[in-house]
Amino acid sequence: MGKKRREEKLKRKAQQRVPLSGRDMLRIFPSLLLRAFIVVMPLSLLMTILGSNGVTLFNNFWVQMGTYLAAYIVFNRFIFGPIRNYQPTQASSRNNPPRAKP
Template identity: 85%
Template sequence: MGKKRREEKLKRKAQQRTPLSGRDMLRIFPSLLLRAFIVVMPLTLLMTFLGASGVTLFNNFWVQMGAYLAAYIVFNKFIFGPVRNYRPANPPNAK
C-alpha cells in the first residue's frame, strides 16, 4: 500500500464516528426526553383543543397518530440533535 493511499485510509478512519456507548446514551437521554416533550406537548394541547371545539377530525385515533408522525418527521433534527452533535470527552482511539 502506497504512502498516499495509507494516509487517505487513516484520514477516512479518523472521520468515522464511533458508536455511542451505553454511558454516553444515558448522558444524552434527558435532553432527548425534554426535546421530545417540547415537540409533543404543544401538539397534544392543540389537538385536544381542536377536538373539544368541534373539529371532529381530531377525535380520530389515526389522524392523531398521523399528526404525531408528521411532527416527528419534521422535528427529527431538533429532537436528535444531541445525538448527532455529541462528542465523547475521551474518545476511545485518542492518543
C-alpha cells in the same frame, strides 16, 4: 500509490463517528426526553383543543398518529440534536487513568 491509499484510509477513519457507549447515552437521555416533551405536549394540547371545539378530524386515531409522525419527521433534527452533536471525551484518558510513580 500505497501511501496515497493509506492517507485516504486514515482520513476516512478519522471522519467516522465513535459509537456511543451506554454511559454516554445515559448522559444524553434526559435532554432527548425533554426535547421530545417540548414537541409532543403543545401538539397534543392543540389537537385536544381542536378536537373539542368541533374539528372532528382530530377525533380519529389515525389522523392523530399521522400528525405525531409528521411532527416527529419535521422536528427530528431538533429532538436528536444532542446525539448528533455529542463529542465523547478522549477514550485514552478515560480508559487509562494517570498512575502514581513508584
